[in-house]
Amino acid sequence: MSENSIDTLEIAVDDLFWQECYEPITENDEQLAQLVDQADLPALLAALAAATGNTKILAEELRPPLTPVDTKNHPHGGMSAEAVEKAKAVALSGLIALRDQQITATPRLDAEAAEDILGFLSNGHSEWNNMLKHELGLTPENSGAPTWCYEDVVPAGRTFKALIVGSGVAGIAAAHRFAQAGVPFEIIEASDRLGGTWQKNKYPGVRLDTPTFGYSYSFAQKADWPHQFAQGEEVRSYLQTVAEKAGLSQKIEYGAKLISATWDEAAGVWETAISKQGQETEVRHFNAVISASGQLDIPNVPEFPGQGKFTGIQMHSQEWDVNVDWRGKKVAVIGTGASAYQIVPAIYEEVAELVVFQRNAPWMLPAPTYHAEVSDTFAWLVRKVPCYAQWFRLWTTVLGIQGRFHTVRAEENWSQAPLSVSHKNHQVREELIGMLSKQFAGHPELLKHAIPSYPPGAKRMLRDNGVWAKALTAEHATLEVSPISEFTENGIVTADGTNHEVDIVIYATGFKPSDYLDGIEIVGREGTRIHDYWQGDARAHNGVTVPGFPNFFMVYGPNVGGVVAGSLHFMLERASEYALKAVHEVLKRDAKALDVTQAALDRFTAWVDAENRQMAWGQPYVRTWYQNRKGRVSQVWPFTNIEYWEATENVLADEYEFLN
Structure with a gap:
């Protein structure tokens, strides 16, 4: 890529907070040098390479080594002191170039430049690139946005409608992806406002316990967060804004609770019973049901005498x-x-x-x-360096891929x-x-x-x-x-x-996270109730599909929670995208539905269980809410986001039965 090849984006960027232009840099060289001293260098270098169109500044000697974190984060991903000083000089030159060339517009990021910058940030882990492109959202390929349209694939004379249950983080992710594909859906919310756990938890001090930029959608990359660990109200406001920008706010039906869903084999639809604000239950029919009711939703209140x-x-x-x-x-x-x-x-x-x-x-x-606010330097970079927030978010994602797995893996004997x-x-x-x-x-x-x-x-x-x-x-x-x-x-x-x-x-006694779908009766093929099928041990293929329950998809289902690595939003987006891919397969084949095989679920469960047993939380003497009443770890994803990317990349025909 040439140093001056700066074009406007020719494609729509999959980001509801997309910003076309940034404030011009007016600071002098000395002021810029002071800013560089306080900056996170890998993210800044990546942003400057993209903004100036010059990826040659990302020299091999400046690559962050991604030193594993035991307890404390390593500045700049573990760069040596010598590399830091060289990187500061390069970053200063880049900021001067932005100022002197008056670069304030967002450049087009072509495939070659993307590969160069991702290789720099990931220290050469090219196997991460497709997942990172999904999270970055600045390249034409591998965005999470669907590449197909409902109107183009639905067979003539056929209609298909989905029900999305819940309008928290998971429900908004699912609704946005289904809306992008044009798949008709209804979204119901039992509460009187959206936000899920973030509208329910209003206690003093409520905030994220993960860095803010790691807790956002790839399709809604808000830049101007005020705190490094967002307060509860800031997260609620973010979700509300995402819903508004995505056109979902008016589609959410509040005060509507799913009571039951029963599969009608002959018609190939789910017959649902929905209670509206305590009034008489309504019966509605849907071709698919997407459960986005979350994990941490059912309060656990211990019983004590008196x-x-x-x-x-x-x-x-x-x-x-x-x-x-x-x-x-x-x-x-x-x-x-x-x-x-x-x-x-x-x-x-x-x-x-x-x-x-x-x-x-x-x-x-x-x-x-x-409890800190974002620094003045960070706020300045977000305002004046094109797409700095996106690159910083991606850098956070890179650091979280391997996370602290090395600290919790058990040594044999x-x-x-x-x-x-x-x-x-x-x-x-x-x-x-x-x-x-x-x-x-x-x-x-x-x-x-x-x-x-x-x-x-x-x-x-x-x-x-x-x-x-x-x-x-x-x-x-x-x-x-x-x-x-x-x-x-x-x-x-x-x-x-x-x-x-x-x-x-x-x-402050937590929740009952393993009681998935508690309070909702889900009846699948041959009259099987999902809780009878699980017998207290919730399982789902890729955390999404359950044998005997056609066109029933879980977002934030069993075994998709990350604890020492990765991003929850990524997992929820991928689960939503996987469900949408499954619907695409059903429509393409003009089938009534698809149903995951027991063999596919068994393979997935065995794979996850084997890895969980290698972790601190999987040791036989440990008791934790990660485990269900059967003692199996049913909450935690024991791999990185990369493995979940691969697992949910395709809906494999040999793992499903298609019902006609």
Whole structure:
């Protein structure tokens, strides 16, 4: 690609937040040098190469080595100090070129340039390229947008309509892809607004525990996020804006809950029962049903003796009552997982007393910027360097592909150190304990209880910027590790006889994630109910299709959740795209439906289970919400996003039966 080959895009970019022009650079050389000093160099170099049309600046010696992350991120992907200094000089020259050549428009990125830049960011992992092009969205190929149109493939005289259940992150992804293909659909939402878990969870401190730019759609690459880890309301606003830009807002039917779906073999349709705002149930028929009801949706509220006696306020974190004034009150928080980790630091300074009931301590990864806004430098780059946000998002994706898998993979017959699964896992454990020791200095009893009794990575790891320890070491805070014995009218009594008088009890006790489709009756072929088929062990091919349930697709189904690597949005988009590909196959063949074979599901499950058994969370002595009631890990995807890309690239004919 020549240094000056800058053309406008000749194709529509698959990005609802697409920006044609950027602010001109007016800063002098010294000011630009200061900005470069604060920039993330791999993302900036990629953006500059694309904007100037000069990929030669991406010299081999500047490639980020993608040094694996144990606990702390490596600046610039692990570039050496020498490479960093050279990269700064190259980046400064690139910014000067943008300024002097007055480049403010988005250039066309041809295939050759894309390969050059992706090879630079991925350190030569060409096998990642197709997936990365999907996430980048700036190339003509491999975008997630469908390449076919319903009107062009639907047989004459035939109609086909899908039902999408849910308007959270998964439902919006599915609806957007189906809308792009022109496939008729209805989308229903049981709540009164869209957003799924993000419209339900309104507790103090709610925010992402993954970096913001890793938590967005490839087709909706918002650039001006205010925080490095977005607050809950920011995510809700993003989803609302995505729905509006995609033309979905007016299509969502609120207050409509799916009660049941029954497969009509003769007609080849799903007969659904939908309850509308508590009124009489309506019967509707659809050719396909896409379940996008999510995993973390059913609150888990433990049962304790005497709960009904308590005269104070009780609420689960997902059912937070914004009208409750907790300030100046005695508050109990039950649980020390992800929601507790956000709630406790958010409220402890303003409550009269705080008692945190802990069963298991959480492992926490250092994240100094967990509550930080994006830097002024980052905001400047987003405004003035064409497509910098897209390249930064892609860089985040690259760093997340291999993630921290190396820290949680178990070594065979490992027994050299307790509560770890490998030499590397033990090293991580020791490093994290060292961090905790500093945070709880002077509080030896708290430190003892702050160290988890299971290997790092066996359960969800939280983000640590010191606020958890600061809250627990406050004078008016108590960490209670004795099990709860009973509730009284005025508080909670523990097994050791301690009576904690409290005004408010907050259940930060998580969800029932393995109870997929709980509360919905799905009846497939030969009258088989999906819960009877699963018997408490939810399984789906690619996390999407289930044998005996034709044209029934799950988005965010079993075994697609990532925990130490990858992007949830990618998994949800790919599941949606896979479902759409399946519909395409049905229409092309003029079949009524397709039904995945049991053999295909068995192969998929065996493959996933074998890998999960190699991980910290798959060890026989570990108990975690990743496992279902049968003890099988049914939540977690044990591979990278690359394997899911490959698994969902095609709907293979030999894995499905086509019904006519």
